[in-house]
Amino acid sequence: MRAPGRLRRSGVYAAVLALAAGALTTSAATAPPAAALTPPVGFTADNLTTYQTNGIVWALAEANGVVYAGGTFTNVRPAGAPAGSSTTPAVNFAAFNAATGAPTGCSLSFTRSSGTATVRAFALSPDKSTLYAGGYFNAVNGTAANGLVAINTATCSLRSGFAPNFGATVRALDVAANGTVYAGGDFQTVGGQTRRFFGAVTAAGAVTAWNPDADDPGRTLKVTPDGRNVLIGGDFFTVGGADSHALAVTDAGSGALTRAYTGNFIPSTAVIKDIVTDTASDGWYVAGEGTGGGSFDGRLAMRLGTFDQRWRDTCQGATQTLRVYRGVLYAGSHVHDCSTMGGFPNQVRKHLTAQSVDDPAMLGWLPDTNDGIGEPVGPRALTVSSRDGRDFLWVGGEFTTVNGVAQQSLTRFANTPDTGAPSVPAVSVSAPRAGEVKVSWRSSLDLDDSLLTYRIYRDGGSTPVYTTQGSSLFFSRPQLTFTDTDVVAGRTYSYRITASDGTNTSALSAAASVTAAASASPYQERVLADGANLYWRYDEAGGAFAADASAGGDGGVYMNVPTYRSTPAAVAGSAALSLNGTDEYVYSDRMHHYTSPTPYSVETWFRTNTTRGGRIVGYGNNIGTAQGHTSSISDKLVYMTDDGRLAFGVQVGSTSSRPTLTTTASYNDNTWHHVVATQGPSGMRLYVDGVAVGSNTTAGNRSYNGYWRVGGDAMPTAWPNRPTSTYFAGQVDETAVYPSALTAAQVAAHHALADTPSGPGDTTVTLTPDDDAYVNSVAPNTNYNDNQLASRGSTAYLSYLRFTVPAAPAGQVLKGARLMFRTSSDSTAGSSDSHTVVPVTGTWTESAVTYNTRPSLSSTVLGTITGATSVSTDHSVELNAPALGGALGSVYSLALTSSGTDSLRIWSSEVSTAAYRPQLVLTFGAE
The missing domain is CATH 2.60.120 (Jelly Rolls)
Structure with missing residues (x-):
């Protein structure tokens, strides 16, 4: 579901998409200087040394430079200490110096006479003199207390006389300016009075009249800044007997509904896990956790004045916790699929993200944890604290690693200094025509800086010959390009590149060398002249980056180390790529969108003797990753059957119809062959070795966001003559994609120019x-x-x-x-x-x-x-x-x-x- 109107792509995401459309533009080259943190990101991605717990941290709060952690654990230990070593007792509660990450000495023990005690929620009084702690416990330091206590933050002691009695777990807390303490959870009584899943007490502990009367548990709540309403979230379907699933606005005095959310505003398969407010943006923000692809796992931005939706993030990945800091919404989740928002498709989980309060587009802040123990989902709680002139974002949860290093359940990040350097650029060089050397590179990744400065050094020099900037995110790392025209034919040149965030600079890339050419490849020039907007020549000697020789700038990623520079190639002056037919392939680093019946052409050369077939080139809705993610939707496929025949097929809309052209001849004879598949208003055409071998009148295909892949991807059994292997074993060369249907004359010209196996006139x-x-x-x-x-x-x-x-x-x-x-x-x-x-x-x-x-x-x-x-x-x-x-x-x-x-x-x-x-x-x- 989306908010009414059109989502805006601003800031980092828009810059990345603009650069992904091609080589660097003038505007990109003259962008503002890169900063150590790309605005509006406010925290570095460098995790600081922090004590750990031996169990899950469910709640965090801060007061006066002290951060309080509550959860289900029995001890704390220093950073780097393995579980079970150097421990200090801390029974479900601990307090830490926000600036050092070390315990303060404040020690309270939350226990139960039976069952497992836990602390699930914190809230501070307006003056931060009192910390309220809720959960599932019946004693604190041996003093009877049932579900909610008040702690004096100055003395780290229980406040006497405050003894409300909650009938079950308290999961959510907030305190109003008048001292009223609002609670949500699993309870159905407070102080002996009926309060189903939500209730409130005065600062003295007396039960108030606030009674939303929900029908299922409460997970989160927040008093509006004006004190007139309480925003509630949870599992419920009704409030006060009226329909309002998972989210509602209630009167702060009575609990009566101020605003209900009905229909499918929150799908029935979703619950709300956190709510935060931000007066600077006149907003409140909601975290969702759902089940199934059509549920709600992302974030909502709502208006404080009207309680209407401003925007909706529909990423999948069970959002657990939110905090706003200087115009940025930070989230703990396990986000893994943002394809419904035009973002990245299903892949490895990311656990910490950021977005502007004004726009759901992802910002360039991506430190990470793992899923950890428990459910598992990773982070569970966030809080912001200031101390000693710095601001800190604390993260609690069930994770056991942070940024790939062992660290359990607690970590923190600061607003300064940034010490992490960008990744080293992956470089490819070519000599496409006389007087030119083309230097292409996959943009680097920095976990807190999306705008980076690149410097290119030639022949070991210490002064860059070119400096430019470009934006990137983990799921979109556009190809950038510099053309060196100060070259002499026959002379060899080498290039190295660094990436900098303005404070930290990567190591120099490995030197990439090429000999300047005296003339252009006729084959290459014809492919470019005919409009290719993706053209992989596979001339790299190694690494993970496949340069795009076209102006489209659609660099590819080599997966699982295929065999580079295989010879003989299909075209003179070029090398080929060998694929093992098991797990090696190349995927596009840039998302495309095809709207049926937009015309296109797919072209490649191949050589194989396989008897297991395979997917040679095609389009799918997922990128390739080391985790092996494949596409759930595929079409525009060129594949080989087990007996060596070639097939070209599409899927018509979302139907099961897959019109496919299949050759009668076999081509697994271990010689180079040229295949072109086109689709346009007149239908589908399949050409092999410059000659049309099949056609039909199908003009439509499936419309969706996707990525080109060469060498393998998923293939449902519905594809005609589906091969035994969906991965191709053999060599590929000169893969190109065009935004038009090539004519028969163009296809024949391409084939003639190659003169396989080694090119026109060359040996x-x-x-x-x-x-x-x-x-x-x-x-x-x-x-x-x-x-x-x-x-x-x-x-x-x-x-x-x-x-x-x-x-x-x-x-x-x-x-x-x-x-x-x-x-x-x-x-x-x-x-x-x-x-x-x-x-x-x-x-x-x-x-x-x-x-x-x-x-x-x-x-x-x-x-x-x-x-x-x-x-x-x-x-x-x-x-x-x-x-x-x-x-x-x-x-x-x-x-x-x-x-x-x-x-x-x-x-x-x-x-x-x-x-x-x-x-x-x-x-x-x-x-």
Whole structure:
């Protein structure tokens, strides 16, 4: 359900969506300087050292720089202490210094003679001299007390004479300016008088006339700032006998209904867990917890003056607690699906979020806990406190980790300082045409800063050649792009990027290198000219980022480390991507919306010999994640059947109809094939290898927000000839999506330009070493001929590789050379140092070479390896092709050397997995 009218997307979310639409715009490049916290966020995402409890914290309150925690626990312990160690008794109640996170010494024990005692609610008197604590207990420090007590905050002692008697658990409390204490919970009597689930007592403890008379438990309540009404929330369906489910406004004196909420305003499957007010925004805010996809799990923003709805957050994820701080609504929940709001689809849970009080769009504040013990749902309570010149947001609940580190049930965040740096940018470089190097990167993530500043450094320089800004959120990390036009054809350039929030700066990205081209790829230029707004060429040497070569800026994410830079590729000058058919795929990092019957085209090259079929490319309503989330809605699919036939299908609306075109021929013959699927006003068309092979008149498909995926996603059994595997085993190359239905002539032209398998006129040769070995100065007489090679400067390692290099094909010359390798699984395999590739001028043999008999080396540097910092990762280095030209038609040796202290370890030709062995890739073309 949405509020009347149209939801506005303002602030961070709007900026992210704008950048997601393409490369950086002028407005983005001239945005205000990034700050340590992106306004209006008021707290950092850096959790502070805080004592822990050994059970659930249900309630928090603050007074005079002291934070009180109530719940179901028996002790507290320091941050970092494992459960059961260094404990201090604290029976369901503890008090902490807001600025240090350490106990204050205030100790009260809430117990029961039978059953499990718990503290569930706190409220402060207007002058903060009295803390009211409610729950399920019948004694405090041995003094009889049934469900509600008053605590003197100055002395940490019970206030004598205050002894109301609640018949069951008190779950909610608030105090009016006149001292009246309002309560909600499971009780049906107060002081012997009938008060079903809501009741109130005076500051002296006498029962008042306030009697909403609900039919089910109360979970939360709040006195309006003017004192005239009490906002109540819970499980109830009636108040005073009148319909008003889960939410109502009652008169502060009598409890009579001031405003009921009927119909499906709060679905019958939802309850209300928290209510807070904020006079600055004339608002009150409501937290919902529901069951099922059509329920209410998010937040409501309501008006204090009229009690009408201002906006509604329909994310799924059981909101438990809310607090407002300087115009921002902070929430504890386990939000996991905001697709009904145009946000992120179902994925891993997030437990702490923020949004403006004026707009439901998510802000860039995302520290996180886990679900923890109990139900489990994570955070249960929030409060804000000030002390020693800083403000603190305290979080209590049932979690056992905070930001990935062990911390149980309590944590806190401050308004300053921000110490967390953004993530390192993931960079891809290409040379798309003469005089250009294109540097693309996936925008970084900072848990409290959505607007970041990026600086690009070239060739190891200390002064950036380009500086820009961009916004991102965890579910939308747009591709950003810089085109370097100060380049010379044939020269190799390397680039590194940092991300900064204005205070903290990430490490430099791994160096990404490319040789400037003398001309553009004819295939690429035709794809771009025909309007592709997503174009993945799969030329990355490793990492998780798939650059979009189009102006659409729709970068992709590689999942589960596919095999990069497979050869031969479908198109000259490009590499291909190998997928294992089990869990490897690529997904779009940007949400799209297709409204039927908007035309589109999907194009890709593939090569396979699978007999299990698979989903080659398609559209679905979920992104891919490490948690394995797949789409519940899919269409616009190109897939292969078990017998190698190709199919193109759509879903018509939300019906079960899935019109599908299927070829009669099979294409699992392990050669490259070109497939294009189009849909427009005239219907569906399927082309294979430049020729139309099927068509129908279906112009409609399903309208929804979604993401493109290559290599795999869910496929319901309703799809015709559904393959055994929904993941594709084989190679893919040159995937493109267009906002139009390509014509037959355009499709034929694309196929002709590729001239598979290696491109128009070019020849690609991939060589593995005839011999390889390494030597070690610490063991100068030992020969190392095993499944790894190594390079290091101090206590030196050197490696040698020998190749039989063919002569150039007739009429062609060596145009490019690249050494490809994979770092080993050894924990020290990655290296932060650079390593050079040089010719070997002396003689050596694989079985006998040692450090003392090592061959002499040339001073010529053929290429430099940088950024190979990760283990079990594919990398490559461009080599100086002209320098290698003289080795054609001979046996030729290369060496890996370094002057640094950090060793590099790579798999050798002896490793059992062929795909991990080193490769020398040579590209020949016309003179």
